[in-house]
Amino acid sequence: MLRNLLVGGLVILLCMMLQSWISALSVNFYRRHAGRTPLFRGGFLIFGVMTLLLFGNFLQVSVWGGVFLLLGEFGSLYDAVYHSAVNFATLGYGDVVMSPRWKLLGPIEAINGAMMIALSGAVVLQVLQLQLKALADDED
Numbered sequence: 270m271l272r273n274l275l276v277g278g279l280v281i282l283l284c285m286m287l288q289s290w291i292s293a294l295s296v297n298f299y300r301r302h303a304g305r306t307p308l309f310r311g312g313f314l315i316f317g318v319m320t321l322l323l324f325g326n327f328l329q330v331s332v333w334g335g336v337f338l339l340l341g342e343f344g345s346l347y348d349a350v351y352h353s354a355v356n357f358a359t360l361g362y363g364d365v366v367m368s369p370r371w372k373l374l375g376p377i378e379a380i381n382g383a384m385m386i387a388l389s390g391a392v393v394l395q396v397l398q399l400q401l402k403a404l405a406d407d408e409d
Contacts, residue, residue, distance in 0.1 A: 277377030291325030322389040357382030
């Protein structure tokens with residue numbers, strides 16, 4: 270169990286750094302482009318932020334999948350990433366399971382995924398609030 274907690278904890282720390290960086294990049298993208306041209310107003314700008322955040326989540330799923338592959342849990346990257354995506358999104362299909370030795374990494378990744386998806390939602394909400402405020406200021 271200690272080995273699972275150590276490996277899972279290290280991967281979560283890496284994912285937290287990645288998501289923090291991607292979140293900051295997303296907010297900076299918004300601030301850089303907000304109000305520059307009509308093209309960047311509204312949905313297109315929010316779409317850009319969401320795309321960056323989605324990329325961050327996919328990157329984390331891939332990191333977890335790579336760890337599962339390195340641990341010898343899966344024979345292909347596809348299976349490892351599929352299993353990782355199911356964990357990260359907290360779906361829990363159960364059609365592919367890990368060996369008892371590393372099984373605890375599944376729920377650890379699910380906790381990680383729930384946190385990171387929530388953070389992505391919070392960033393999108395913040396950007397949406399900034400966008401709505403900018404639109405309201407334009408009307409004044």
